[in-house]
Amino acid sequence: MAARPDPVREPEAPLPAPPRAFIEATGLVKRLGGHAVLDGASIRLLVGETLAILGRSGEGKSVLLKHLAGLMNPDSGSVRIDGEEIVGIDERRLGPVRRKFGLLFQNGALFDSFDVEENVAFPLVELGLRDPVVIRQRVLAALEAVGMAEHRHKMPVHLSGGQRKRVALARAIITQPRCLLYDEPTAGLDPIGTANIDRLIRGFQQRFQVTSLVITHDLKTVERIADRVAFLRAGRVHFLGTPAEFFTTGDPVLRQFLDGRPDEGETA
Amino acid sequence: MVGITRKLGRWGLDRLAYLGQLGELTQQIGVSMLRGRWRPRLLGEQLVATGFGSQLVVIVTGAFVGAVFGFQVYAKFKGYALESATGAMVSVAMCRELGPVVTALMVAGRVGSAMAAEIGTMKVTEQIDALRALGIHPVDYLVTPRLLAMMVSMPLLIAEAIAFGILLSYVVVVEGFGVPVAYYRNHTLASTNMEDVSIGMIKGFVFGILIVIISCHRGLHAENGAVGVGRSTTEAMVTSALWVLIVNFFLSLLLNLIFPYGSAA
Incomplete structure (x- = not known):
């Protein structure tokens, strides 16, 4: 005997998953x-x-x-x-x-004892990445993404407010959070x-x-x-x-x- | 009367809270040493800043404290024809008290205040929050390497202060005032033993830990911008110095029980 469709319940379309x-x-x-x-x-x-x-x-x-x-x-x-x-x-x-997650602070919160390159490399070093070539490549890519590659050897004190924020942004994204x-x-x-x-x-x-x-x-x-x-x-x-x-x-x-x-x- | 009682009560509660914070920081350092990540580069930097960088000030301080103490003892002992015993007096005093205390006070001023200022500046400019946001515990990164460096450096700095104090005292008393070198040397060697030196080293180790915990605590709790950092720096130095002097008294009593005078003679 063929199963009859339930007259009360319509065939269910999958509900869209609630946004997570x-x-x-x-x-x-x-x-x-x-x-x-x-x-x-x-x-x-x-x-x-x-x-x-x-x-x-x-x-x-x-x-x-x-x-x-x-x-x-x-x-x-x-x-x-x-x-x-x-x-x-x-x-x-x-x-x-x-x-x-990465966090961009209001004033950048760059480490003032490190230069720009060291600041951006810091999360990678702390994550245990040891290969200096890989670190350098990723740092340069992050700095290029925020337009700060040419300033990589500057100390934070020598950057403008906008430049600090961009370097902080590079530091926040370097671990691809x-x-x-x-x-x-x-x-x-x-x-x-x-x-x-x-x-x-x-x-x-x-x-x-x-x-x-x-x-x-x-x-x-x-x-x-x-x-x-x-x-x-x-x-x-x-x-x-x-x-x-x-x-x-x-x-x-x-x-x-x-x-x-x-x-x-x-x-x- | 009620107002005074209330103020005294609040002061007492504040002191208790302060001691609680120091205890919590000490516990965090313990956890960090057992479970935290090992950072040899930071330890090396701190050894250079704390130990190597403090040598000149410690050597000069130790040397001149030894010299002036030698001169005063010589001047007093001369009246009793005991000037050849000056070396013994200087040596034991430098090992047991003057070397460790004077070195600790100088290190509290030079290194402790710098720690409070550096960490305090990082606190008020959100650099410590940036460390935390990167998943790094501030105690692991900022305090533990400083403490380890201090635990290694302080006994060595104290040894230097003691050695140069005895040396300059010798120069003043033997070369300056003509006390026979053989008497001076024999009395010094006969009266000074490893127990005296051990007391100095143990005190240095304890003072080093005190200075780092007090100074780093002040830095980690700095607030209100540049004014707050300045206040933290001053308080770190003053509090460390007071604690060194108070703890030195009780440590002297305790260590004299463990290493009584003449125990190795």
């Missing part, structure tokens, strides 16, 4: 100096996307980034990287987790320098499918690189959506930020 989160933070609370910098912030960074996090100065964007990278521990809440909970685990056990976290990568740069860094970030994302999270104030940067935008306010995610939704929002808080209007009652 590379970093998932839930209910982060952090008090610094008696003030709740993070007050229940939750965010998911999906594999392969570029998420821009915006917010006014002092709203805890960099603090959030440091929590996501495991550089700060929250008072409460959870951070999972690639499915692994990192809150409360020993610093030594965090090493392998941290090597899954699956995820890159950027803390204000274009702060303090002129419009052309900003566009160059934006192009690099977008380029890495497209060439290597790197998952990226970018803390920024720069709306042009958001337009150029972001797949999604989160807006942080009072220690929480106030808005999460696409750039189109963000730029056309009617939310008064976001509109004030987008239009660059001063706070009410502020006088010259």
Whole structure:
């Protein structure tokens, strides 16, 4: 006897897999100096996307980034990287987790006792790579990718702000991490320098499918690189959506930020 | 009255917290030595900076402390016709107390403050966070090589300070004031034994560990930019010096129980 189709259940088409989160933070609370910098912030960074996090100065964007990278521990809440909970685990056990992502600091955080080449080679040496020819080739490739190969023998103190960021970017990508976290990568740069860094970030994302999270104030940067935008306010995610939704929002808080209007009652 | 009690209580709690942090750092160093990655290049750099680089200042300090101590002892002993015993006095004092303490104070000033400044600058410019973000434990990379280098360097530096102190004292007392060389030498050799030298070496080893832990702790906890680094540097030097002097007293009592005067005679 032939099996009859179930009259109640339609033949099931496979459901699309829900987007997987590379970093998932839930209910982060952090008090610094008696003030709740993070007050229940939750965010998911999906594999392969570029998420821009915006917010006014002092709203805890960099603090959030440091929590996501495991550089700060929250008072409460959870951070999972690639499915692994990192809150409360020993610093030594965090090493392998941290090597899954690269982090670009606001001021580059280059090691000032090393020249540019040594700075970029440092992660490879620390990973145990010993062949100087291979190291040199990879360092040159990374420096060429950020347009800094000709400056490889300079010390960090002799670089401009934009050059430092590009060298730091080369250091962050040299181990080919699956995820890159950027803390204000274009702060303090002129419009052309900003566009160059934006192009690099977008380029890495497209060439290597790197998952990226970018803390920024720069709306042009958001337009150029972001797949999604989160807006942080009072220690929480106030808005999460696409750039189109963000730029056309009617939310008064976001509109004030987008239009660059001063706070009410502020006088010259 | 309540205010004073509260301030005293807070001060006490702060000191306890500080001791707790030092204990935690010491534990981290222990774990690092057992499980951390071995970095011979960093150890070599620190041996040069800590040991080789401190030689001149330690030799000059040891030599002139020995010389002035020799002169003062000679001036006092001469009144009792005991000037030939000056060498014995200088030698034992240099080995047991002056050599280790003066060397430790100079190293705290020269090396300890530099450690606090370097690590503190790395802290406030996020270079330590950059290390952590690369999966490198700051204690493994910054503290352990410094501690190992200091543990090797300090006893050797103290030996140099002692040797040059005794030598310049000899020059002052024998060559300068005409004390017969045979008496001076015989008294020195008869009164100084390996136990005296051992005390100096053990103290140097302990002081070296103290200086590194205190100075690196100050650096790792630096904050508030350049002002904070300056404060950390000063505190590293002052705290190390105070701890050296206090620990020296208790170490002297303990080591004199283990190596009493005349035990090897």
